[in-house]
């Protein structure tokens with residue numbers, strides 16, 4: 126299978142066990158049967174005396190099962206105290222459920238290839254630690270086949286916008302322009318973001334459907350060339366821009382949705398957990414008093430205290446945030462099948478919005494530890510928290526969320542949020 130790999134990213138598993146605590150793993154009937162045959166209750170050293178999976182969804186004639194979680198940190202039942210997967214240790218990597226083998230990779234249609242992306246909820250991805258992806262082609266091919274990659278090769282391209290549908294080669298050409306803008310040397314992070322934003326804003330407003338393919342390509346090239354100068358003009362306008370009330374509300378709502386951490390423990394709370402999440406969201410919308418903890422790394426602190434923290438983007442954090450966006454762009458992780466059918470332009474704007482959210486959460490991390498300014502690790506932690514949900518939480522890709530991003534865009538609030546990002 127033809128795969129397109131991200132150019133900047135390495136990864137190997139360092140057995141931190143984080144994914145086995147954070148993610149709930151649904152298993153197929155074949156995987157359930159395989160686990161039954163492994164006969165865990167008979168293994169006295171494993172301490173698994175119960176059936177290791179549970180019915181969690183679907184009617185009784187079409188039950189869906191997932192692996193059980195247990196213990197004080199609600200880890201997968203197969204995770205040993207040493208942070209190792211017992212299935213892997215005893216029967217080898219291939220015996221694990223497919224989602225465990227594929228994580229943190231994600232595979233998305235990209236015309237005649239599959240684009241490989243990664244989830245930055247994994248600390249080794251954030252740290253860029255491990256083998257080059259080019260050395261893992263054999264495994265990546267197997268995973269791509271396992272997740273039904275052949276079907277992906279036949280997928281239609283994502284819509285460009287509400288008014289334009291274009292073919293794969295042009296979608297990929299636009300994607301490549303985004304990457305070039307993100308990697309532009311000697312340009313502030315916020316300016317690079319704004320260049321990609323302006324480019325997508327133009328494409329969002331253009332109607333390309335009635336043009337020939339050659340003409341569409343000409344228009345795209347022209348817009349890509351113009352975007353940096355137009356971004357400079359926009360920056361001059363943004364110096365006076367104040368976030369609108371609705372913009373502030375939507376941004377805070379998105380903060381709460383991005384930082385929320387649903388684990389086996391929170392899900393077990395049922396309606397109480399959902400009620401608590403709604404209450405928390407309304408506290409964020411009001412934005413005064415104490416921001417309640419949404420994650421074990423984010424302690425209750427006053428909104429005023431969090432917003433007083435100075436956010437420092439060092440060269441290392443700039444590299445991390447740039448690499449994050451490049452990987453997501455190259456992997457087409459923000460639109461189409463990867464993002465609940467969102468069009469390319471609004472999907473990219475939603476992807477860019479991750480950076481102001483990460484910056485706010487990095488300040489909250491610093492405030493949680495009584496610091497008045499951020500350090501690099503605050504950004505790394507915040508990115509892991511946010512990318513756990515981005516493209517995976519239905520809340521962030523719902524119709525409501527699409528409306529929010531569209532409103533933030535039309536009020537110029539999105540551009541203003543990018544412009545306010547600190548730079549290295």
Ligand code: SF4
Pocket residue numbers: 144145150192201202203204205209210211212213221222225
């Ligand atoms: S089966 Fe193994 S790899 Fe999968 S979540 Fe459980 S411990 Fe982790």
